[in-house]
Amino acid sequence: MAGLKRHHDGKVAGLYDLDKTLGRGHFAVVKLARHVFTGEKVAVKVIDKTKLDPVARAHLFQEVRCMKMVQHPNVVRLYEVIDTATKLYLILELGDGGDMYDCIMKHEGGLTEEVAKCYFAQIVHAISYCHRLHVVHRDLKPENVVFFEKLGVVKLTDFGFSNRFQPGKTLNTSCGSLAYSAPEILLGDEYDAPAVAAGHGACCPVVHILVN
Numbered sequence: 001m002a003g004l005k006r007h008h009d010g011k012v013a014g015l016y017d018l019d020k021t022l023g024r025g026h027f028a029v030v031k032l033a034r035h036v037f038t039g040e041k042v043a044v045k046v047i048d049k050t051k052l053d054p055v056a057r058a059h060l061f062q063e064v065r066c067m068k069m070v071q072h073p074n075v076v077r078l079y080e081v082i083d084t085a086t087k088l089y090l091i092l093e094l095g096d097g098g099d100m101y102d103c104i105m106k107h108e109g110g111l112t113e114e115v116a117k118c119y120f121a122q123i124v125h126a127i128s129y130c131h132r133l134h135v136v137h138r139d140l141k142p143e144n145v146v147f148f149e150k151l152g153v154v155k156l157t158d159f160g161f162s163n164r165f166q167p168g169k170t171l172n173t174s175c176g177s178l179a180y181s182a183p184e185i186l187l188g189d190e191y192d193a194p195a196v197a198a199g200h201g202a203c204c205p206v207v208h209i210l211v212n
């Protein structure tokens with residue numbers, strides 16, 4: 001029985017073979033996987049739905065809704081969603097070069113300003129595109145920027161705290177990652193979503209860390 005379960009967990013709905021772990025977050029584990037027929041490599045974000053409270057479930061719904069909308073060269077593409085009784089699998093475009101947090105850790109002296117500027121511009125393009133669609137990411141941080149080395153680009157991922165906003169109207173859900181939060185979010189105030197994401201929120205620490 002245990003053998004059967006392991007076999008089932010290693011395959012996602014019979015379509016993908018799961019391989020090594022690429023990363024972990026609070027809510028999910030992200031695995032390298034291969035399509036069984038085409039051999040195409042993807043990243044599969046596996047979310048254990050049994051561990052989610054109603055708030056986390058609502059965020060998960062928004063993550064899928066927003067990721068389906070956003071299609072940009074600097075945003076990780078959501079290819080497919082596989083829903084089972086206990087797990088949700090997000091089949092994602094595979095980043096082949098790790099995330100920006102690992103990159104920062106590897107480069108103790110920082111990157112050159114030239115290289116940092118290039119990555120930063122790509123992140124800003126992604127954020128600006130999302131805001132044009134009235135989607136706000138709300139969890140910008142180095143762990144959520146993934147390298148695509150073969151393509152020579154970085155892409156934004158993890159829309160787990162994303163939401164739609166109406167221009168001119170504030171949001172009030174306090175969410176994101178504590179270390180990167182804007183003051184108004186920490187204080188529990190209402191906030192102008194695009195301004196918080198593009199300004200003192202999380203975008204600036206990324207560039208500070210990159211060049212310092």
Ligand code: ATP
Binds near residue numbers: 024093143144157
């Ligand atoms: P958090 O707790 O920060 O909300 P999470 O549970 O929502 O995280 P993700 O941030 O989506 O999970 O993914 C965790 C890690 O997996 C990322 O930091 C990154 O290292 C890796 N990862 C995510 N998506 C991809 C991808 N498409 N390609 C390669 N690696 C990825």
